[in-house]
Amino acid sequence: MKKLAFLFVGLFVMTLTVWAGNDKPIQVEELPKAAQHFIKSHFADQSVAMAKMETEFWGKSYDVIFTNGDKVEFDKKGKWTNVDCKHTQVPVAIVPKDIQKYVEKHYPDAKVLQIELTDRKGYEVDLNNGFDIEFDKRFKVVDIDR
Numbered sequence: 001m002k003k004l005a006f007l008f009v010g011l012f013v014m015t016l017t018v019w020a021g022n023d024k025p026i027q028v029e030e031l032p033k034a035a036q037h038f039i040k041s042h043f044a045d046q047s048v049a050m051a052k053m054e055t056e057f058w059g060k061s062y063d064v065i066f067t068n069g070d071k072v073e074f075d076k077k078g079k080w081t082n083v084d085c086k087h088t089q090v091p092v093a094i095v096p097k098d099i100q101k102y103v104e105k106h107y108p109d110a111k112v113l114q115i116e117l118t119d120r121k122g123y124e125v126d127l128n129n130g131f132d133i134e135f136d137k138r139f140k141v142v143d144i145d146r
Contacts (some may be wrong), residue, residue: 022055031062032078039064039072042091046070082116089128090115098139099123107131 028036028051039048046066054061061081062074069086083090089111092100103110107127114126122136134143 024053024055026051026053026062028064031064032074032076034078035062035064035072035074035080036078038074038078038080042094043070043072080117082114084114084116086113089113095125096123096139099125099135102133102135102139102141103127 028039028048030053031039031051039046043066046068049065049067051062051064054063060076062076062078064072064074068088070088071082071084071086072080073082075081080094083094090113095103095112095115099112099115103112103125107129110127110129110131112125113128114124116124118124118134120136122134122142123139124132124134126132130146132143132145133141136142
């Protein structure tokens with residue numbers, strides 16, 4: 001009986017390993033409508049180098065990489081989860097007002113290069129001055145790294 005249970009567990013783990021992380025290139029038109037609208041609204045002047053759908057055990061996600069190296073990640077519904085601008089700054093309209101105010105007050109010359117929604121429904125921002133700041137869902141600073 002133990003051998004049979006181990007066999008089933010082994011097969012289950014192998015199936016998950018093969019199934020998870022399955023990336024598939026897609027066209028921008030195949031992204032969820034919310035993601036398409038986000039790109040048109042905030043990255044209209046950028047050219048898309050690649051879009052892909054990632055099939056994971058718990059669902060799908062989408063990545064869009066632009067020709068200048070900027071990258072946006074979306075959840076299965078097309079809501080952004082990470083905006084990473086390598087050579088430019090994150091569009092100001094994406095950054096919540098409270099985070100903008102904090103950055104302007106404490107780091108007036110800094111630009112937001114990356115913003116990510118954290119698992120705890122907060123935000124993490126990376127600034128061009130080397131600081132990484134984590135905010136909770138009420139926009140209170142919970143961590144600063146350099």
